[in-house]
Amino acid sequence: xxITRRDFFKIGGLAALGATAGGLAHAQxxxxxxxxxxxxxxxxxxxxxxxxxxxHLLRRASFGPTRAELARVRRMGVDAWxxxxxxxxxxxxxxxxxxxxxxxxxxxxxxxxxxxxxxxPRIRRELGGATMERAVYSQRQLFQVMVDYWSNHxxxxxxxxxxxxxxxxxxGQVMRAHAMTTFRQILGADAHxxxxxxxxxxxxxxxxxxxxxxxxxxxELHTLGVDGGYTEQDVKELARILTGWGVxxxxxxxxxxxxxxxxxxxxxxxxxxxxxRGQEEGEEAxxxxxxxxxxSRYVAHRLCMRFVADEPPAGVVDxxxxxxxxxxxDIRAVLRVILxxxxxxxxxxxxxxxxxxxxxxxxxxxEIPNARGVxxxxxxxxxxxxxxxxxxxxxxxxxxxxxLNANALLARWNIGLALAEGRDPGAQIxxxxxxxxxxxxxxxxxxxxFFIDLVxxxxxxxxxxxxxxxxxxxxxxxxxxxxxEHARRVPELVALLxxxxxxxxx
Amino acid sequence: MNLTRRNFLKLSSLTALAGVIDRPAWAPRMAFRPxxxxxxxxxxxxxxxxxAMDGLNTVIPHAEARYHDLRPTIHIPDPDQANGAIDLDxxxxxxxxxxxxxxxxxEGDLAFVHAxxxxxxxxxxxxxxxxxxxxxxxxxxxxxxxxxxHLASMTTQNDSPFRAVGMGNILQxxxxxxxxxxxxxxxxxFHLNGNEQEIVRVQQTLQALYAGDAWLDQEGRQVxxxxxxxxxADPSQYQPQHxxxxxxxxxxxxxxxxxxxxxxxxxxxxxxxxxxxxxxxAEEGAVEGAxxxxxxxxxxxxxxxxxxxxxxxxxxxLVAMSEFGRRVQENASLGTDHGHGNVMFLMGGGVNGGRxxxxxxxxxxxxxxxxxxxxTTDYRTVLSEIVQKRLLNDQLSEVFPTYQQxxxxxxxxxxxxxxxxRQFWPRID
Numbered sequence: 027x028x029i030t031r032r033d034f035f036k037i038g039g040l041a042a043l044g045a046t047a048g049g050l051a052h053a054q055x056x057x058x059x060x061x062x063x064x065x066x067x068x069x070x071x072x073x074x075x076x077x078x079x080x081x082h083l084l085r086r087a088s089f090g091p092t093r094a095e096l097a098r099v100r101r102m103g104v105d106a107w108x109x110x111x112x113x114x115x116x117x118x119x120x121x122x123x124x125x126x127x128x129x130x131x132x133x134x135x136x137x138x139x140x141x142x143x144x145x146x147p148r149i150r151r152e153l154g155g156a157t158m159e160r161a162v163y164s165q166r167q168l169f170q171v172m173v174d175y176w177s178n179h180x181x182x183x184x185x186x187x188x189x190x191x192x193x194x195x196x197x198g199q200v201m202r203a204h205a206m207t208t209f210r211q212i213l214g215a216d217a218h219x220x221x222x223x224x225x226x227x228x229x230x231x232x233x234x235x236x237x238x239x240x241x242x243x244x245x246e247l248h249t250l251g252v253d254g255g256y257t258e259q260d261v262k263e264l265a266r267i268l269t270g271w272g273v274x275x276x277x278x279x280x281x282x283x284x285x286x287x288x289x290x291x292x293x294x295x296x297x298x299x300x301x302x303r304g305q306e307e308g309e310e311a312x313x314x315x316x317x318x319x320x321x322s323r324y325v326a327h328r329l330c331m332r333f334v335a336d337e338p339p340a341g342v343v344d345x346x347x348x349x350x351x352x353x354x355x356d357i358r359a360v361l362r363v364i365l366x367x368x369x370x371x372x373x374x375x376x377x378x379x380x381x382x383x384x385x386x387x388x389x390x391x392x393e394i395p396n397a398r399g400v401x402x403x404x405x406x407x408x409x410x411x412x413x414x415x416x417x418x419x420x421x422x423x424x425x426x427x428x429x430l431n432a433n434a435l436l437a438r439w440n441i442g443l444a445l446a447e448g449r450d451p452g453a454q455i456x457x458x459x460x461x462x463x464x465x466x467x468x469x470x471x472x473x474x475x476f477f478i479d480l481v482x483x484x485x486x487x488x489x490x491x492x493x494x495x496x497x498x499x500x501x502x503x504x505x506x507x508x509x510x511e512h513a514r515r516v517p518e519l520v521a522l523l524x525x526x527x528x529x530x531x532x
Numbered sequence: 533m534n535l536t537r538r539n540f541l542k543l544s545s546l547t548a549l550a551g552v553i554d555r556p557a558w559a560p561r562m563a564f565r566p567x568x569x570x571x572x573x574x575x576x577x578x579x580x581x582x583x584a585m586d587g588l589n590t591v592i593p594h595a596e597a598r599y600h601d602l603r604p605t606i607h608i609p610d611p612d613q614a615n616g617a618i619d620l621d622x623x624x625x626x627x628x629x630x631x632x633x634x635x636x637x638x639e640g641d642l643a644f645v646h647a648x649x650x651x652x653x654x655x656x657x658x659x660x661x662x663x664x665x666x667x668x669x670x671x672x673x674x675x676x677x678x679x680x681x682h683l684a685s686m687t688t689q690n691d692s693p694f695r696a697v698g699m700g701n702i703l704q705x706x707x708x709x710x711x712x713x714x715x716x717x718x719x720x721x722f723h724l725n726g727n728e729q730e731i732v733r734v735q736q737t738l739q740a741l742y743a744g745d746a747w748l749d750q751e752g753r754q755v756x757x758x759x760x761x762x763x764x765a766d767p768s769q770y771q772p773q774h775x776x777x778x779x780x781x782x783x784x785x786x787x788x789x790x791x792x793x794x795x796x797x798x799x800x801x802x803x804x805x806x807x808x809x810x811x812x813x814a815e816e817g818a819v820e821g822a823x824x825x826x827x828x829x830x831x832x833x834x835x836x837x838x839x840x841x842x843x844x845x846x847x848x849x850l851v852a853m854s855e856f857g858r859r860v861q862e863n864a865s866l867g868t869d870h871g872h873g874n875v876m877f878l879m880g881g882g883v884n885g886g887r888x889x890x891x892x893x894x895x896x897x898x899x900x901x902x903x904x905x906x907x908t909t910d911y912r913t914v915l916s917e918i919v920q921k922r923l924l925n926d927q928l929s930e931v932f933p934t935y936q937q938x939x940x941x942x943x944x945x946x947x948x949x950x951x952x953x954r955q956f957w958p959r960i961d
Contacts, residue, residue: 227813227865235864239813242656242870252659258902261655410701410717417808418583420658423702430747431703431715432693432754436722439738439755443726490741497737518730526741527748 075375075531076484079104082374085532086333087111087365088167090387091483095167108365111168112358114206122163130156132194137220137278140191150184151400153194154413158399158406161386172205172357173197174382175332177414178421179325180216180248182225184414191278192221193414209325209355210316213248217312218280220273226419229272231265232286241265243419245315251327254320256295263294267311270304322350326360333364335376336425342369375531378426381409383532384438388445388524389453391481398452405450409437442524446517455520461507470498470505473516481523494522571801571847572688573924573947574882575794577787577837578679578706578802579852580665581830583810584657586823586858586868587875588905590630591644591888595623598895602861606818606868615819620644624888628819629827632835640885641838641845643943647873647890648909649856655870657811660855665705667912668934678931679802680709682919685930692799693757699786704804712754713802719768719789722758735759767796776840779832783807787837794844801923807833810854814865834879846881849922849944851915853877857905860895873905876914882922882945889941913938921946 075085080099084091087108099107110117127133130152132140140149157173164170180200184193196219204212216222223229226240241264246252270287273280282305292299292307295314299307315321326346330338346364353359364370379387385405389397403413416422423429448454464476474495478486498519499505505512523529592608593599594617600607608627609616617625618634624646626634636642652669654660663669667678683696696713698704707713716722724735735756742752770792778784786805793800809826816823834850841848857874873893878885893899893906900906912932917940919925924947928937 230814230865232864237813237863237865238869246656246658252654252656258653258655418657418811426747427708428702430751431698431701431713432751432758433715433717433722434701435748435751436724436755437701440725443724443734447727493737493740497733500733514727515730518727518734521726522734522737522741525738527744527746527752530748 075528077374078484079371080107081483082371083107083365085387086370086377087171089161089170089383090390090532092390092393093480093483096483105366108168108362111166112206112362114166114169117165117169119165122160122165126156126159133198135194137191137195140194141278146190149190149194150414151403153197154403154406155399157197157413158385158402159397160399161382162389162394162397162399162402168361169205172361173201175329176201176205176212178416178424179328180212180222181416181419181421182221182414183417183419185417186225188224188273189221192219192224192273195219195278196221206357206361208353208357209321209350210313212357213316214309214312216248217244217268217271217308220278220280223271223273223280228268231269231271232283233266233269233288236262236265236269236288238262238265241268247420249315249324250318250320251324254318254324259293260295263292263299264311266290266292267294267299268308271308316355317351319351322347322355325355326350326364329360329364331424333361333377334367334370334373336427338373339369342367377532378429379530379532380422380424380429381406381411381438381441382413384409384530385441387529387532388442391483392445392455392520393459393480394453394455401450401452405441405444409434409441438530439521439525442529443518443521446521446524448517455517457516464507466508468507470495473505473507474498474519477516477520477523481520482526482528484528486526486528490526494519497522570688570690570692570797570799571923572686574847574849574880574918574922575800576679576802576918576923577790577848577850578704578804579850579877580661580704580706580804580806581810581852581854582657582661582806582808583812583854584660584856584858584870585810585826585854585874586812586816587646587854587873588857588860589816589818589823590627590827591620591646591875592617592625592627593623593646593892593895594619594625596895598860602895604862605866606816606862608818621888623892627824627827629824630831632831636835636838636879637886641879641881641883643878643883643885643887643889645876645878645889645909645914645941645943647893647905647907648876648911648914649853649872649874649907650911651907653872655856655872657855657870662705664853664855664911667706667915667932671934674933676709677704677706678915679704679706679804680711680713681933682923682925682931683802684710685927686801686923686925688801690799690801693754693761694793694798694800696802697790697793697800697804699790699803699805700782704806707802707804712750714754714758716758716789718785719762719792722762761798765796765798767792767798770795772836772840774839774842776836778836778840779829781829781833783829784833784836787833788840791837791840794841794848812858812867813863813869814867816862816867834877838879849878849880849882849918851876851878851918853911859904860900861903871904872901873907876911878914878918878943880922880944882947884943884945889943909941910935910938913941914943917941917943921948924948 080096081091083104084095084099132149132152133156161170182189182193184190200215200219204215226243227237228240231237238261242261245256250256266288270283272283284304287304289302291301294311327343330343330346334342342364345367346360349360349363385402389402406412411422444450445453464473498515507513589608594610611617611619611625615628618628618631619625620637633642650660650664650669652663665677666674668674693714696707696711698707698713698715701715701717703713703715724731726734739756742749772778778788790803807830812823853876854874856870856872858868858871863869891908893908912935916928916932916937919931920928921944
């Protein structure tokens with residue numbers, strides 16, 4: 027429901043009359059808003075997130091802390107946890123993967139099967155559902171974060187024609203197969219993936235009519251970066267080099283078409299590509315791009331934007347770029363440098379959770395068992411981050427200013443309310459377990475602190491705590507956990523915690 | 533069109549002089565906005581056509597033989613042929629899908645500036661859009677948007693949360709910066725949803741939790757202010773007038789909501805709205821097809837907006853732009869690749885319409901910019917003229933700090949002169 031202004035004033039008026047209601051009086055005394063923000067503030071993220079290495083690492087390198095995982099990191103130490111997460115192949119995820127394979131059959135289908143199925147809504151539902159469930163329940167948390175990272179680094183738009191079939195294939199064969207291999211491997215896998223070849227039109231590029239779309243974006247968005255030192259002529263030449271890289275219409279697999287390829291001589295990045303070479307010159311171009319110095323800096327910078335800050339400090343970017351060059355783009359080595367760097371640990375609270383991060387973190391921290399990814403993916407649509415739904419090849423933005431505005435904040439609040447009130451049938455909070463943990467005699471303060479710990483894992487400012495306590499006790503009128511009338515305030519309390527600024531940052 | 537703009541101007545000056553303006557009884561607007569609020573000049577609607585619209589197939593240089601030669605498949609036929617371009621001035625013609633705009637053009641409220649755009653040579657969508665929206669092509673050190681700087685450099689007392697509105701969930705870059713702009717997807721959905729018994733208290737508690745000074749608190753405060761404004765002004769009560777029909781598409785619905793905000797008089801100064809999907813590398817189509825469908829959507833939205841707000845057109849300027857144009861020569865995928873020069877749209881009561889402006893560079897090989905339409909008018913010349921003459925902001929060096937101003941093209945009337953009573957007649961609403 028939308029609350030009417032009249033209701034709002036009625037309660038406000040009552041609260042103002044009862045002079046003891048500190049919280050509401052505070053709301054009444056809302057200061058005149060400063061319309062013009064201090065220049066320094068609008069990009070700077072001043073957040074209330076507490077510094078705590080274990081918590082920080084979990085906020086960034088996973089889809090959000092849970093009580094159990096936080097206890098585990100504290101027990102084993104941040105370094106050991108990172109070691110573990112950097113070797114996902116040694117983490118047993120078979121229970122989850124078995125469940126997902128059973129639940130979402132389209133994930134293992136071939137392009138021909140998917141084509142024959144002729145049910146695009148189902149294909150998307152299942153890919154989205156699996157993605158959400160893996161993000162929430164996988165033990166390989168850093169791996170899942172990296173899958174999300176690469177899915178945006180090499181972003182394709184699901185709705186673009188045959189991408190609707192090929193995205194499912196690409197998710198398995200590119201993103202999940204190579205999330206933690208080397209940059210050259212994932213770049214190469216992506217360049218051979220029908221999803222990308224179709225999305226950026228290379229599949230239709232030929233010697234008679236080279237299409238520059240993919241050639242441009244591979245340099246601008248995947249490797250060198252827009253200021254990485256290539257020219258418009260390089261775009262044209264790379265487009266020629268990549269002519270013939272296409273998709274077999276019959277099987278839906280990659281195929282090199284010699285008759286569409288431009289066999290002439292090219293000059294790419296000041297290097298001569300002699301005439302008479304086929305697919306191998308495309309591979310060579312990828313080699314050159316993957317080991318280019320600009321690529322090391324560009325990829326390091328993008329990764330640091332994801333893990334450290336919207337405008338990451340030069341120190342960690344340089345260190346990551348150096349690691350990239352020294353290891354020929356070993357993704358694990360670069361991640362290790364970033365996630366152990368001083369700049370990383372100094373960046374607490376500087377990244378805003380994108381909607382995907384937010385939903386993942388909420389379901390995880392509320393210890394919701396067996397959530398249905400399909401309904402979680404629907405919540406993402408309401409927050410304008412539908413999975414694989416970003417139309418342009420730059421992927422979803424990863425800076426707070428893109429996501430932080432009044433409309434988006436309201437959408438977050440409403441999703442928090444919907445989750446807490448159990449309005450998502452696929453994500454039910456285990457209240458019985460929480461009631462049992464709390465016991466029958468929990469006071470308002472004990473109840474409040476229990477849920478602050480459950481949702482935020484940190485102490486909050488005393489003013490904020492007082493506001494929440496005022497809510498829970500209806501301004502001191504009392505709170506009896508055994509009284510159903512009172513207990514129904516608890517879901518709203520959880521919503522307020524999810525909706526608070528503490529929960530928006532990672 | 534039952535009321536021409538000129539008649540209207542006459543009429544409205546009379547009402548202004550007489551101090552009589554119909555006011556619905558419900559309107560407690562004074563409680564929310566001081567007299568001095570609202571824009572000093574026009575309300576600006578800024579449309580961004582994302583993906584690089586093919587301006588050569590939008591406002592077509594049909595008299596250029598080279599146009600037809602370089603686009604054997606996707607050219608629009610000459611005006612004298614079936615499904616041909618709609619002639620504007622003997623040289624340029626409208627794409628047939630823009631037919632609804634012809635009347636506005638003839639009426640004098642619509643103009644085009646051809647061979648215009650951002651001078652930066654980048655053919656990257658993302659760079660070019662960023663540069664254009666920040667108003668500083670080629671300069672990556674200035675991250676605020678040109679509209680944000682315009683608003684920040686105005687000295688109005690307008691503290692409405694609806695002063696600057698970006699339709700959609702992600703705020704346009706042009707509105708990023710030292711002002712608060714509201715991203716708005718849907719007026720109807722702009723409220724908290726929750727347990728009815730608790731929601732009032734939940735909202736109050738949330739408001740208290742967001743009472744601080746941090747960035748997020750400021751955004752939160754904006755939500756609550758917007759709640760108040762929407763509650764008081766109830767823009768959704770304004771249904772389209774004069775038989776205007778908005779489409780169900782996002783663009784049409786966005787314009788409809790902008791119109792509602794304007795009519796509810798909520799202090800709007802600048803609204804941004806996007807229409808994307810113009811990246812027609814393949815199967816662009818000609819008279820029909822992918823691009824024609826987009827043009828139709830664009831024209832339908834503009835026509836509905838113009839019809840709906842015809843009584844307000846003398847205080848509205850609308851400008852539409854795209855990050856760059858497309859290559860003159862069609863490609864073998866029956867589309868066009870990234871180009872350079874493009875066409876801009878201007879609509880409003882203050883626009884000296886009925887003309888296609890700009891120096892036409894020609895399409896001969898030697899006149900092209902690396903195969904693309906050259907730019908003879910920097911888009912900032914167009915915007916600067918609007919900012920100065922219609923938005924009444926003289927501080928162009930604040931708005932476009934890196935731009936060496938060129939002479940104005942005479943695209944719009946100077947509002948300070950067409951509205952001489954402004955200083956003596958503070959807005960009655």
